[in-house]
Amino acid sequence: MNIFSSNVAYFLPGGNYPPVAICKNSFTIGIVWIIAIFDRFCYIWIMTEFTRTPFPYAGCKYNLLEELDKVIPAGDTLIDMFGGSGVVAVNMAYKFKKVIYNDIMEPLVFMHRNMVVDSLETILQNARDLSSKIPEKYAELRGIYNHQVEILKQMHHNEGWQEIGYRFFGLMLSCTNNLVRFNKKGGFNQTCGKRQLTDPKVIEITAWKQKLTDIPKETHTSIMFNNCSYEAYGNMDDGTVVYADPPYSNTEAGYNGGWSVEDDVKLARFIMDHMRYKWIVSSCAKDGNTTKLVEILRASGAFDERRIDYTYKASKKTKESKTEEILLVSK
Numbered sequence: 001m002n003i004f005s006s007n008v009a010y011f012l013p014g015g016n017y018p019p020v021a022i023c024k025n026s027f028t029i030g031i032v033w034i035i036a037i038f039d040r041f042c043y044i045w046i047m048t049e050f051t052r053t054p055f056p057y058a059g060c061k062y063n064l065l066e067e068l069d070k071v072i073p074a075g076d077t078l079i080d081m082f083g084g085s086g087v088v089a090v091n092m093a094y095k096f097k098k099v100i101y102n103d104i105m106e107p108l109v110f111m112h113r114n115m116v117v118d119s120l121e122t123i124l125q126n127a128r129d130l131s132s133k134i135p136e137k138y139a140e141l142r143g144i145y146n147h148q149v150e151i152l153k154q155m156h157h158n159e160g161w162q163e164i165g166y167r168f169f170g171l172m173l174s175c176t177n178n179l180v181r182f183n184k185k186g187g188f189n190q191t192c193g194k195r196q197l198t199d200p201k202v203i204e205i206t207a208w209k210q211k212l213t214d215i216p217k218e219t220h221t222s223i224m225f226n227n228c229s230y231e232a233y234g235n236m237d238d239g240t241v242v243y244a245d246p247p248y249s250n251t252e253a254g255y256n257g258g259w260s261v262e263d264d265v266k267l268a269r270f271i272m273d274h275m276r277y278k279w280i281v282s283s284c285a286k287d288g289n290t291t292k293l294v295e296i297l298r299a300s301g302a303f304d305e306r307r308i309d310y311t312y313k314a315s316k317k318t319k320e321s322k323t324e325e326i327l328l329v330s331k
């Protein structure tokens, strides 16, 4: 964890300070203290770093975490209503007693649950077995995945989803640009990216698993991974903090799961009907055009707005477009 890990014990609370005790002259003591302070600084810096999600996911907010950390207040409960990669729920957990990650997409939620319940060895073994550079193997996996998802959706019970969660992970690790894409029927249709589990990805998975293990121990926060549509959260306590990052109605349908302008309108109505929660809403302006969601919430006058400039490029083939991330924070 610490780049000077062998020194850490000396400078942590309860550690001892033998270097100082054995130094005879004040110059050496000075140097030792400078190293000590630098080491302590590095330790704090590393501990406060956000954890990168191992799930490459369109719309992942890893790069926005610093901004989000400023506007998400501490409280009892956080709902990450459109949780996706889980990077917000997991990294903001330190501020809450209870965190609810939610997403409508079953394979994604079961993949997250696998990370909680399975051992690191099992997770890595599945990632290794299921990710593949070979187009034929990838096509076979995608075919099985799409077929099983269709069947399980009709069965309305939880059996079989754990396996699907791992298949989804395998597809994510192997597909083009690691960017998931769906067709109109919800089938996974991204092409083979001729990639598989890499060493950096193993490091990310290991760090993610460690973070999930540490959260309940270090901050006593309970974190759960739910699979509902957002309307299920109409009866939470007043003051519940909600982060809402829905798919963007102004992005390509293959990446946004078919989220439409009508969906923006419905969500805006839900938000306005539940202003007893503290809302942090993410959306975007693409080449100057905002989503309907932003238009409605902005017009209500009930939100403060922050804009974060950055240029987004979905893949090597797509044109670069000027995108501004918009954060709306209820007053």
Ligand SMILES: C[S@@+](CC[C@H](N)C(=O)[O-])C[C@H]1O[C@@H](n2cnc3c(N)ncnc32)[C@H](O)[C@@H]1O
Residues within 6 Å of the ligand: 057, 058, 059, 060, 061, 062, 081, 082, 083, 084, 085, 086, 087, 088, 102, 103, 104, 105, 228, 229, 230, 231, 245, 246, 247, 248, 257
């Ligand atoms: C922009 S992504 C969220 C990205 C996430 N904040 C992150 O950092 O990875 C939007 C997510 O909303 C989910 N979603 C779409 N419709 C939903 C609904 N009605 N209720 C809950 N989640 C939904 C999608 O499956 C997708 O994962």
